[in-house]
Amino acid sequence: MDTGHREAAHGSAAAHQLTELPRTSPRPRPAGQSQRPHAPGPPRRPIRSVSRRPPGQWRHRRENSFSPPLSARAFPACTTRRPAATSSRCQRSRCPRPRPPGCQWERSCPSPGLRPSHVTSPTSRAANRSRTAPAPVGPGRGVGVATTIRDQDRDRDRDLSRPQHGRVAGHGSGGGSGGVGSGRLPPGGGSGSGRLARCPPRRSRRAPQELEQQYSPSRWSPRLGPDEVIQAHLTRARAGVQTLLHVPYGDGDGEKLDIYLPTDPSGTFPVLVYIHGGYWQCLSKDESGFAAPSLVSQGVGLVAVGYDIAPKGTIAPCTGSWLPLCRGIYLCGHSAGAHLAAMVLSTDWTEYGVVPDIKGAVLVSGVYDLEPILHTYVNDALHMSREVAQRNSPQLHIALAAPAAAACKVLVAVAQHDSPEFRRQSQEYVLALRAAGWSVSMLDLAGVDHFDIVEKLSEESYILTQVILNMILRT
Template identity: 30%
Template sequence: MNINELRMEFYSSMSREELDHHFSPSKFAMSDRATVVDRHTAALQKSTKGARETVECDLGVIFNGTGQSLDIYYPPQVNAETRIMIFFHGGYWQALSLDESGGHAIPLSAHNVILVSIGYQLAPSANMTEIVRQCREGCAFIYKKFPNKKIIISGNSAGGHLSSVMLATNWREYGLDKYPFHGAILFSGVYDLVPIQKCYVNDPLQLTGQEVRDYSPLGSNCIEKLRDLVPKGFPCLLVEGKSDPTSFQKMRESYQKVLEDAGINVKLEILEEDDHFSYVEKMYSEEHEVTKIMIQFICKEI
């Protein structure tokens, strides 16, 4: 039995109630499970506010006709060596915003990295097809705005899913002359939409069968595009907390194999003292392990 068959066996044996439990990261948090989401949101808002007050930034830059916007955080001086990290926030495609997406600009700016946080319309106001389209438009906008810069695509949780879909995109359809990314950092991503369609997360999303086929990183459509479009040897960093839910770990194991089979150079980092939320909250601090790993990857391995 291969790893994808094991993954499907793990999910298919679960009831709706069990799926709801296993895909609720708050139920696996190391502390304050009843209040972890509110605490997480407040922590991200605080660090983003700090970044906006201390880092040069352009906020609310409109990038498409529907009024979606992105925030750009700059290093003290942009030069030929400056890299760009595009980031998509988590929140299961239905929560969080740019107001919780900029804290890690503080250490990134100090290491000559531009942080671009791309906003997207949330469910139920937008379906998955529209969310993906907006994210692709945001990436194309940044590629055209900053030609000849090395771009790293990244995101956490649902943002890790969106980043994975960006990897498996034919960018010529969006007016780009070449593949735009030079690396990827995926933080505790949602790599399989099959169980998502069967649990509480789908109540506002209302995923269609076609959307599951088109936008599931572990689905055959994305896997085929990943193999055809991503350059061989492309560097990808996978990060997760030791206390991430088993369901997320299973998805990561399967997706890691898919990446490796596609010729992508994968590095895995498991943060022993963190859960799904805690390490993301600490990315504003250069002293935390996840920040050191992130900066090392961007500045030394890309």
């Protein structure tokens, strides 16, 4: 299908949006709802202790265990361990109630009917928060504001909890030409294979209790309370466009794709492959088709990837009969899905005998260094060791960029109301990619939180939708 005329038209519209960012006030608050400070209160439950793990029940991951799914493919020696038995109870300590099917939450049991009795009320949460709330980020800063990578470099030592506001930059290739071996290696040099660059992140030293907050994205939303914001994220209908549903790509129960076809699917078309988030333990492809209407009308297909979440297995590379139709693959991952997409970028696919035609990657509010989450509730269901966390941290396994001609463009997006840790992670990852010669941009989106940063992809006028369409249709 010839989409050339559309590409030109759409490309210029998106570029205009990017450089002429409107300044608007934040989303109006529903009547009667008081201003919710977006900084979280103290953790609501004690930090997990190692002794909570049932002793003597370890098994190798191939039998019954979990690791962040793509990682086993990327780093086959993965030896994640976890207890053989998982509780059918809500994992909140002391909570006697059954956990809703599929729910792995500790912090925010999303089923209101089954909400554990010890969950604090919105009022007490607000009170907790206001005790520790830092100064709120100022309102009216604009809908979407991106920062050049150079700005990121300069801003490293500034307060990373605040959005950096600057002009929008295009994709800057960090190490000049960006060819293999020509990218500048970060301190520490490459890995043993010489293919991967090792770029240890500059971690902030946060107390364990504070890490719990930092890695609870729902506690940072200024729009809704933690439970409400997750509930809203879970209840998104499958878009009503032409679909191929539940197309298997692997042996696992969850290893299926939902494919949303372009409105006029004659000929080949580019696809956006969307990998959902949920800390590798929640959500599914069924709630991942929300961006389809904005994309298919522009001739772009959407592939929502399902994968086995904890406590199950791994994700296999996406293959299928639909692949030959794809003129180019653009990856998009949110939160844990951004981690998985980043792992795809870190993978040496020649080892698997495939060369996926990945032309671009959009990584939204992701986690790229897993070490800090070892110290949080997130790891209660994952049971990662430090070694596994390191092996599966894209930040530590940056592949040297491909030659410029084959270069994959990377866009790292982060929300104003992501926690400072999430924001820091994105910034560190951008710097590491850039140091390895990748063509990378960062988009710091004002006025959105960890969840609506992707939910709004259902709107064609949303700046991230426009940037993605621009990347796809102009490449």
